[in-house]
Amino acid sequence: MIESEPDILMQDWEDEYLIETAIEAPRVWNTLYDEIEIQELKPNKYDEVLKMIKEYYIYDEPMIQSSKMHTDNGSVEEYLYLIRTWMKDTLSTVAVEQKTGKLVGFLICRFNELNNRDPEFSKDRVYEGTILRELQNFKHYLTKRGNAYKHNNVEKMLEVYSWFVLPEYRNKGIGSELLRNVVIRQLPEYGWFDIDVIAGVFTDKVSQKIAASLGMETLFDFVYSAWTIANKITGEKDEFFKEIVRDNYSAKVMSMKVNTSPSNHSYV
Numbered sequence: 001m002i003e004s005e006p007d008i009l010m011q012d013w014e015d016e017y018l019i020e021t022a023i024e025a026p027r028v029w030n031t032l033y034d035e036i037e038i039q040e041l042k043p044n045k046y047d048e049v050l051k052m053i054k055e056y057y058i059y060d061e062p063m064i065q066s067s068k069m070h071t072d073n074g075s076v077e078e079y080l081y082l083i084r085t086w087m088k089d090t091l092s093t094v095a096v097e098q099k100t101g102k103l104v105g106f107l108i109c110r111f112n113e114l115n116n117r118d119p120e121f122s123k124d125r126v127y128e129g130t131i132l133r134e135l136q137n138f139k140h141y142l143t144k145r146g147n148a149y150k151h152n153n154v155e156k157m158l159e160v161y162s163w164f165v166l167p168e169y170r171n172k173g174i175g176s177e178l179l180r181n182v183v184i185r186q187l188p189e190y191g192w193f194d195i196d197v198i199a200g201v202f203t204d205k206v207s208q209k210i211a212a213s214l215g216m217e218t219l220f221d222f223v224y225s226a227w228t229i230a231n232k233i234t235g236e237k238d239e240f241f242k243e244i245v246r247d248n249y250s251a252k253v254m255s256m257k258v259n260t261s262p263s264n265h266s267y268v
Contacts (some may be wrong), residue, residue: 046087
């Protein structure tokens with residue numbers, strides 16, 4: 001049977017549609033309990049991540065929550081701008097509910113080089129919001145003291161920037177799988193680019209425990225209450241971080257080297 005021209009055109013259209021759909025579809029790294037997919041972060045999820053950060057993350061993440069950044073609109077808007085920038089050129093992952101397509105968690109990471117490092121950590125970077133400015137001073141101090149580049153003798157690495165799971169979806173292994181996925185599946189694929197170190201500032205005792213369970217070691221540990229700023233009225237030193245949630249006492253710089261040998265890739 002010879003196909004008619006309309007049939008051929010329809011088949012060509014369907015083939016092109018399937019190819020475009022495959023290109024646009026996120027890579028699914030793993031599925032938990034046949035319910036939650038661990039996916040690569042695609043542009044169509046950017047706004048959902050930003051919405052989650054604005055509505056939940058800044059009120060829940062210990063370092064940001066205790067700095068009261070939500071009271072400083074300039075800091076919030078600039079932070080959202082930074083997040084969008086990081087998402088555009090990062091190795092980031094999201095947790096998505098299969099049935100509903102709802103975003104329930106994310107892990108934002110970025111590749112950095114020692115001599116071409118993200119200005120987010122530069123002490124010379126001036127931010128719009130005063131609270132964000134002080135937060136970045138704090139993170140710059142931590143990463144200078146816990147120097148993952150020097151410790152691992154490398155000039156480039158993957159750095160964890162933001163990590164979050166909605167409260168009602170916690171205690172299900174989603175947060176653990178987001179980080180584990182990067183360590184055992186995603187980062188090893190970049191071994192050809194001579195990148196085999198992952199590091200970050202972990203601000204919550206749960207995230208610190210998860211990181212340690214995967215083999216990350218603590219390079220520097222700083223107690224929140226020790227970070228002070230001058231009171232503009234009295235001139236005395238006041239604690240910058242106040243009313244920290246869930247008994248989180250310190251922030252840790254942690255890192256590890258990942259086995260990126262192709263023969264040792266694990267996708268279990």
